[in-house]
Amino acid sequence: MRRAQHTLFGLWAVLGLGIAWAEGAPVWAAEGDAANAELLYKTYCVQCHGATGKGNGINVRDMSVQPRDHTDAAGMVGLSDDRLFKAIKEGGPAVTKSVLMPPWAGVLTDEEVHGLVRHLRVLCACEGRG
Amino acid sequence: MRAAISIGCGLLLAALWAVPPMVANAAGDAAGSALLAEQCAGCHNLTGPAPDTVQAVRARKGPDLFYAGDKYRAEWLTEWLQKPTRIRPGGAFYGDHIVPSQATDKWDQIDTASLPDHPALSAPDARAVSAALMANTPYAERIATVTVEPVSLPIFMGDMLFDKFKGCIACHQSGKDYGGFSGPELYTAADRLNPRFIYSYMQNPQAWDPKIWMPNMNLAAADLNKLVRYLQMIAEEE
Numbered sequence: 001m002r003r004a005q006h007t008l009f010g011l012w013a014v015l016g017l018g019i020a021w022a023e024g025a026p027v028w029a030a031e032g033d034a035a036n037a038e039l040l041y042k043t044y045c046v047q048c049h050g051a052t053g054k055g056n057g058i059n060v061r062d063m064s065v066q067p068r069d070h071t072d073a074a075g076m077v078g079l080s081d082d083r084l085f086k087a088i089k090e091g092g093p094a095v096t097k098s099v100l101m102p103p104w105a106g107v108l109t110d111e112e113v114h115g116l117v118r119h120l121r122v123l124c125a126c127e128g129r130g
Numbered sequence: 131m132r133a134a135i136s137i138g139c140g141l142l143l144a145a146l147w148a149v150p151p152m153v154a155n156a157a158g159d160a161a162g163s164a165l166l167a168e169q170c171a172g173c174h175n176l177t178g179p180a181p182d183t184v185q186a187v188r189a190r191k192g193p194d195l196f197y198a199g200d201k202y203r204a205e206w207l208t209e210w211l212q213k214p215t216r217i218r219p220g221g222a223f224y225g226d227h228i229v230p231s232q233a234t235d236k237w238d239q240i241d242t243a244s245l246p247d248h249p250a251l252s253a254p255d256a257r258a259v260s261a262a263l264m265a266n267t268p269y270a271e272r273i274a275t276v277t278v279e280p281v282s283l284p285i286f287m288g289d290m291l292f293d294k295f296k297g298c299i300a301c302h303q304s305g306k307d308y309g310g311f312s313g314p315e316l317y318t319a320a321d322r323l324n325p326r327f328i329y330s331y332m333q334n335p336q337a338w339d340p341k342i343w344m345p346n347m348n349l350a351a352a353d354l355n356k357l358v359r360y361l362q363m364i365a366e367e368e
Contacts, residue, residue, distance in 0.1 A: 042225055043184050044343050046238075047312035048300060051230035056237040058220060058228060059300050059310035064293075091345075100297040106336050106346030 034122070037115035044104065045116070053123045065098040076124035084117045084128070162262025165255055170195065173222075178268060180339050187341040188223050192248075194339070198263035200273050201327045207263060210322070211256035214248035217314050217322070219303065221245045224312040240311050272337070276326040279355045285367075288360030296347055296357070304364055313344060320358075320365035328361060329354050 042051075048067045050056040055069035070076065086094050089110070092101030104113065121127065166176055173191035180194055181187045198207070220240050221227045229239045251259060267273075293299040302316040303309035309316075319328060330337070332354055335344040349357070 039184055043188060043341075046228070047220075047224060047310070047343060051228050051238050052232070054231075056231055056233075056235075057312075058224060058238045058240055059312055060237040062309055063300055098297070099295065100300045102297065102300075102345035102347060104345050106334070107341065107343075 033115050034119070037112070037119040040108065040112055040116055041119050044107065048100070063100060065100055067101070070120050070123040073124045073126040076120065077126045077129055080128045081117050081121075084120055085113055088113045088116055159258045159261035159265075162255075162258035162260070165251075165259050166195075166262055169249070170259070176266070182340050184341050187339070187343075188225060191222050193222070195263055196266055197269050197338070199265055199267035200269040201323060202263065203322060203324060204260055204264045206322050207260040208256050211251045211259055212253055214250055216245065216247075217318065219315060220311040220313075269338075272330060273324065273326050276330050278325050278329050278358050279351075281352075281355045281359050283356050283359045283363070285360075285363055288356065288363060291353065291356055292360055296349065296353065298357070301344070305368065316361055317364045317368045320362040325358050325362075328358050332357060 041053075046053075046057055048057040048059050048063075049070055050060075050067075053070035055067045055072075057067065060067060068075065083095055087097065087101060088108070089103065089105045091103035092098040094103070108116070170176065175181075175190070175194040176196055178194070178196035180196075181190060218224075221244075224240065227241050227244050229241045231238050289304075292304055298304070298316070299309045301310040301313035303311075305317050332347070332349055334346055335342050336346060
């Protein structure tokens with residue numbers, strides 16, 4: 001009987017942990033994705049878009065076209081997530097913008113590009129229309 | 131069965147391609163190798179492979195040297211090691227040296243005071259280290275497949291290609307204090323580097339350095355040849 005109780009307790013414990021994991025995992029994953037996207041942004045994007053995302057990175061001084069200000073909600077709202085994804089993955093010319101925005105397909109996976117699109121929505125504190 | 135063998139061979143080839151062979155320094159200068167181990171290994175990757183995570187590429191303190199013999203010109207290495215100058219205006223990882231601007235009409239700056247200077251070597255040490263580095267050629271086969279075609283290029287067409295059509299100027303300087311800060315200066319590239327390496331790196335930067343913040347610009351052979359020529363022209367100009 002005692003052994004049976006132990007077994008039952010063990011089963012409940014496993015079940016409980018399972019539920020906790022099932023509920024907790026997506027939250028952890030989302031936090032991990034957000035942190036990873038921020039790290040990618042600070043590695044590949046800030047050189048032109050700026051440490052604070054205002055479009056004023058260290059490389060901008062001699063550029064003929066200014067990079068987009070990612071904190072500008074009024075401008076960012078007009079760009080759909082699909083368009084942002086395409087611009088990051090395939091570069092500016094793919095969305096009729098400047099060649100100074102290069103294609104990142106050779107460095108970033110699709111999943112990482114999606115993460116960057118979500119990070120841009122955090123920076124602009126906006127959702128995309130259009 | 132034949133298909134299975136083909137796939138197996140393909141996988142084996144892919145694995146061989148993906149894992150850079152360890153550097154064999156036996157042919158190099160023994161004194162140079164000892165100096166490298168004592169004085170250079172703290173900041174430079176001498177054994178490979180290249181960093182394959184974003185964290186690792188950000189943590190790098192100096193350029194990877196495990197393929198130095200595929201990359202550099204020996205004479206330049208020997209001279210530079212005696213009188214080192216800054217090649218990367220933003221440092222090994224530019225992100226560690228940014229002073230952010232809070233205004234949108236002003237740009238971020240590089241905190242030049244935070245950039246470390248490279249130590250200088252004596253002439254005999256520089257020669258020994260250069261010889262040891264030039265023996266690091268794990269990508270000799272890749273370099274051997276590159277053919278740089280000589281092209282004739284008016285300088286203004288090179289400027290257009292570099293600045294406007296391909297946007298290299300965004301990150302690289304094509305003259306003293308003209309251009310971007312996150313990549314190495316390129317008006318000295320032809321003095322420093324093997325032209326075949328320049329071609330191969332521009333063709334696919336990630337083949338050399340998987341997480342580097344230089345994108346693959348999908349450059350055609352004609353443009354690669356022109357850009358190699360352009361880098362030679364601006365090196366002669368400076």
